[in-house]
Amino acid sequence: MRQARWVIAILVLATGTAYAAESGGIHGTGRYGTAGCGLGSLAFGDQKGAIQILAATTNGTFGTQTFGITSGTSNCGESAVGMAGTKTFIEGNREALAKDAARGSGETIDTLTVLAGCKDSKAVGAVLQKRFTALFPGEGVAVEKVSEAVIGTLRTESSLACGAIG
Amino acid sequence: MKHRRFPFAFLCSALALASVRGEACAADTVPPLGPEAEDPYLSELIAAARAQGLGHDKAWLRLGRWRPRLLGGYESEADGADFFLAHDGKKDPAAELEAMLRGLFAPEPVAPADVRADHPQCRFPARFAYLARRLGLDQARIPLRSCPRFADFWRRVSGRSVALVFSSYYLNNPSSAFGHTFLRLGKSDLGTPGERFELVDQGVDYAATPDTSNAVLYAFKGLTGLFRGEFTARPYFYKVREYADYESRDMWEYELALQPDELAMLIGHLWELGQTWFDYYYATENCSYHVLGALEAVAPRLELLSHVGKVTLPADTVKALFANPGLVRAVRFRPSGRTQLQARASGLTGSELERVTELADGGEPEAFSRAPEAERVRLLDTALDLVDVRHGRAIIEGSDPAADALRQRLLERRSAILVASEPLAIAPPRSGGPERGHGSMRLGVGAGASSADGPLVVLDGRLALHDLVDPPAGFSPQTQLEFLKFRAALLPRSRTIRLDEATLFQATSLNGFGRLERRVSWKARAGAIRVVDAGCPGCVAGGFEVGGGPAVLARGGALAAAVTADAELLGAPDLRGMAGGPLRPGVGPGGLVRVLVGDRVALLGTASWRWLPLASPRTTFQLGAIARLHLGAVSLAAEWRRSPIAQEGVLSLQVFAR
Numbered sequence: 001m002r003q004a005r006w007v008i009a010i011l012v013l014a015t016g017t018a019y020a021a022e023s024g025g026i027h028g029t030g031r032y033g034t035a036g037c038g039l040g041s042l043a044f045g046d047q048k049g050a051i052q053i054l055a056a057t058t059n060g061t062f063g064t065q066t067f068g069i070t071s072g073t074s075n076c077g078e079s080a081v082g083m084a085g086t087k088t089f090i091e092g093n094r095e096a097l098a099k100d101a102a103r104g105s106g107e108t109i110d111t112l113t114v115l116a117g118c119k120d121s122k123a124v125g126a127v128l129q130k131r132f133t134a135l136f137p138g139e140g141v142a143v144e145k146v147s148e149a150v151i152g153t154l155r156t157e158s159s160l161a162c163g164a165i166g
Numbered sequence: 167m168k169h170r171r172f173p174f175a176f177l178c179s180a181l182a183l184a185s186v187r188g189e190a191c192a193a194d195t196v197p198p199l200g201p202e203a204e205d206p207y208l209s210e211l212i213a214a215a216r217a218q219g220l221g222h223d224k225a226w227l228r229l230g231r232w233r234p235r236l237l238g239g240y241e242s243e244a245d246g247a248d249f250f251l252a253h254d255g256k257k258d259p260a261a262e263l264e265a266m267l268r269g270l271f272a273p274e275p276v277a278p279a280d281v282r283a284d285h286p287q288c289r290f291p292a293r294f295a296y297l298a299r300r301l302g303l304d305q306a307r308i309p310l311r312s313c314p315r316f317a318d319f320w321r322r323v324s325g326r327s328v329a330l331v332f333s334s335y336y337l338n339n340p341s342s343a344f345g346h347t348f349l350r351l352g353k354s355d356l357g358t359p360g361e362r363f364e365l366v367d368q369g370v371d372y373a374a375t376p377d378t379s380n381a382v383l384y385a386f387k388g389l390t391g392l393f394r395g396e397f398t399a400r401p402y403f404y405k406v407r408e409y410a411d412y413e414s415r416d417m418w419e420y421e422l423a424l425q426p427d428e429l430a431m432l433i434g435h436l437w438e439l440g441q442t443w444f445d446y447y448y449a450t451e452n453c454s455y456h457v458l459g460a461l462e463a464v465a466p467r468l469e470l471l472s473h474v475g476k477v478t479l480p481a482d483t484v485k486a487l488f489a490n491p492g493l494v495r496a497v498r499f500r501p502s503g504r505t506q507l508q509a510r511a512s513g514l515t516g517s518e519l520e521r522v523t524e525l526a527d528g529g530e531p532e533a534f535s536r537a538p539e540a541e542r543v544r545l546l547d548t549a550l551d552l553v554d555v556r557h558g559r560a561i562i563e564g565s566d567p568a569a570d571a572l573r574q575r576l577l578e579r580r581s582a583i584l585v586a587s588e589p590l591a592i593a594p595p596r597s598g599g600p601e602r603g604h605g606s607m608r609l610g611v612g613a614g615a616s617s618a619d620g621p622l623v624v625l626d627g628r629l630a631l632h633d634l635v636d637p638p639a640g641f642s643p644q645t646q647l648e649f650l651k652f653r654a655a656l657l658p659r660s661r662t663i664r665l666d667e668a669t670l671f672q673a674t675s676l677n678g679f680g681r682l683e684r685r686v687s688w689k690a691r692a693g694a695i696r697v698v699d700a701g702c703p704g705c706v707a708g709g710f711e712v713g714g715g716p717a718v719l720a721r722g723g724a725l726a727a728a729v730t731a732d733a734e735l736l737g738a739p740d741l742r743g744m745a746g747g748p749l750r751p752g753v754g755p756g757g758l759v760r761v762l763v764g765d766r767v768a769l770l771g772t773a774s775w776r777w778l779p780l781a782s783p784r785t786t787f788q789l790g791a792i793a794r795l796h797l798g799a800v801s802l803a804a805e806w807r808r809s810p811i812a813q814e815g816v817l818s819l820q821v822f823a824r
Binding site: 067068069070076077078079080085088089092093095096098099101102105106107108111115122125126136137138139140 | 436550574585
């Protein structure tokens with residue numbers, strides 16, 4: 001009798017926990033495809049519904065495959081001073097950078113200033129803020145267009161003296 | 167990079183310059199090509215290694231993750247065969263050491279296709295550096311090889327510092343509920359001295375690679391080591407965007423005081439780890455375990471894994487750092503998106519907050535465009551943070567065009583005011599980081615009386631982690647997360663043992679239902695519990711319970727009150743459940759009030775009422791109150807419970823341990 005009692009307890013438990021694990025979590029749409037280094041492309045590129053389980057298993061929402069230490073390092077694997085690193089940084093921080101640009105200041109602008117080798121982050125912030133609408137027209141625009149436009153602005157605005165993206 | 171032959175920068179740093187004999191670190195000395203068949207120097211080195219017993223040296227064992235086996239001998243935790251050069255390297259550290267020494271003299275591979283075909287000097291730079299140091303390798307007598315792949319990684323990392331990062335408890339994701347830890351390799355040579363650009367650092371973490379989308383299979387595989395765990399490296403900004411923005415988790419960064427040679431060894435060792443995989447065990451050999459294992463391997467002076475229990479909780483790994491005096495050089499706090507929103511909102515008046523929510527709802531507050539510039543900046547900045555906290559996920563996923571449009575409108579309005587926002591300075595929370603948290607295991611013993619059973623001796627305990635009235639330091643005051651909790655009472659009068667509770671897990675997430683965010687609080691519990699009404703007095707029933715509803719929080723969460731709509735299901739053979747069967751569903755309201763007075767005193771009151779359709783009895787209820795006085799690792803607790811068939815009170819002593 002004791003045993004039967006525990007069997008029922010365990011059965012009820014098993015259904016309950018399975019349900020709890022199934023519900024919740026997030027679902028991606030795959031809209032971004034594999035383009036650029038944007039968060040959307042990393043998180044939701046080819047995974048669609050599996051993203052939920054991915055999130056639940058890997059301790060991370062954004063996929064791991066493209067960031068092996070020794071193999072297959074994607075172009076998004078590094079953000080360093082220079083053109084390529086600046087592009088990766090802009091694409092990977094698109095949403096955060098847009099917000100900082102609208103505010104004219106912030107951590108992503110400070111970092112962008114260093115990566116592009118510009119002189120002064122206050123000046124960079126002021127330029128991005130002033131040109132905001134042209135540079136960040138909204139999420140509907142491909143992330144490479146955004147990085148292209150931002151880099152173009154930094155290069156042409158000679159007062160910024162962004163030496164690393166020549 | 168000019169170091170095409172071998173990353174001399176690495177070898178020199180790893181050896182801390184002095185210990186290489188010969189042309190120490192003058193690079194570019196081209197050594198003669200060594201013959202492959204048993205170079206006399208190789209024989210010399212093998213003899214020296216044997217004489218020193220290096221094959222079972224602590225540092226060597228750590229580099230290869232060899233652990234003593236229960237029945238003698240060793241076995242490495244690394245499961246990828248590529249991690250070993252010797253045929254039986256997984257189980258024979260001494261054989262692997264000799265294979266590595268032989269490997270150092272191996273001929274230059276012809277156009278290696280991938281890292282596995284690279285020269286052993288390049289594949290295992292940390293092992294190479296270890297042997298170079300311990301055997302005092304003579305550079306002139308070993309043909310040094312060029313390692314373009316490793317040199318590229320070395321340059322990509324440009325490591326100048328290392329921090330262990332703890333991203334906070336995240337109840338919405340089962341695998342992150344206990345938090346997550348990983349490494350940040352800092353490039354501090356950017357910009358001017360003193361400035362920090364952490365976003366371009368490299369984040370290195372160890373995580374499972376799942377191969378199933380079935381939840382039950384996932385749980386099973388995660389717990390039994392059937393997933394592969396691998397190390398990955400990516401720019402730190404991806405981690406910040408993921409944890410701080412996307413999941414709104416605060417991050418704690420513990421900057422480690424590693425010596426320059428230890429840091430170089432770490433980078434070389436991570437390169438080695440990147441070539442293998444481990445069976446991933448969610449509870450034991452998880453992210454935190456392997457991160458500590460990597461640190462221990464490159465700094466044998468540290469004792470880290472011996473400070474965590476069999477179950478490796480991320481918070482315990484932070485405590486393990488502090489168990490090595492001087493290891494943590496600095497602690498930094500990176501506020502999540504929600505914490506930033508709260509900081510901005512805390513400076514606003516009630517009417518300003520109203521206008522913020524109006525903006526974030528897409529409306530136009532009255533006379534907004536005529537408000538002073540500074541005020542408009544303040545309100546728009548807060549509204550933007552609010553929109554991101556509310557819709558950030560959907561915007562990144564691209565699933566909510568209306569939210570995109572709303573955010574874009576606010577961004578454009580904000581950018582039209584050509585004033586830069588002041589940086590937001592946010593102090594770390596008063597409750598502190600995970601290092602201040604109590605031990606996750608709790609054991610209690612107490613005595614009391616029950617109106618039905620007479621005197622009681624109560625034993626209770628819990629494996630992990632925290633409830634709403636445990637010592638608040640180091641934890642979120644809004645979260646309960648408990649695994650494997652039990653409570654039993656010895657009844658002297660009837661000389662029996664009464665099982666009160668055997669809970670598998672119990673979680674509560676209290677979220678303020680306020681002006682800015684209308685987030686629902688929720689709770690869930692699964693396990694066995696004693697039935698305390700006429701349905702089956704004294705039966706132990708298995709079951710689960712869920713509930714959700716609004717909560718009010720004040721004083722940073724120290725005061726909390728919640729009302730929930732609950733549903734539960736109990737099952738026991740003798741239960742007079744639905745239509746007389748063994749299953750008894752119930753629904754009804756629940757509520758709780760919790761008060762924290764400083765770090766010492768915690769009070770909790772709970773109440774629930776249930777309607778039990780087609781069961782006998784038709785309704786039931788429970789009331790409870792707990793008061794705890796926290797005195798370091800020990801707490802005094804007073805508890806009172808009332809149910810339809812009894813009421814009881816218990817005084818107990820609670821002890822917290824790792």
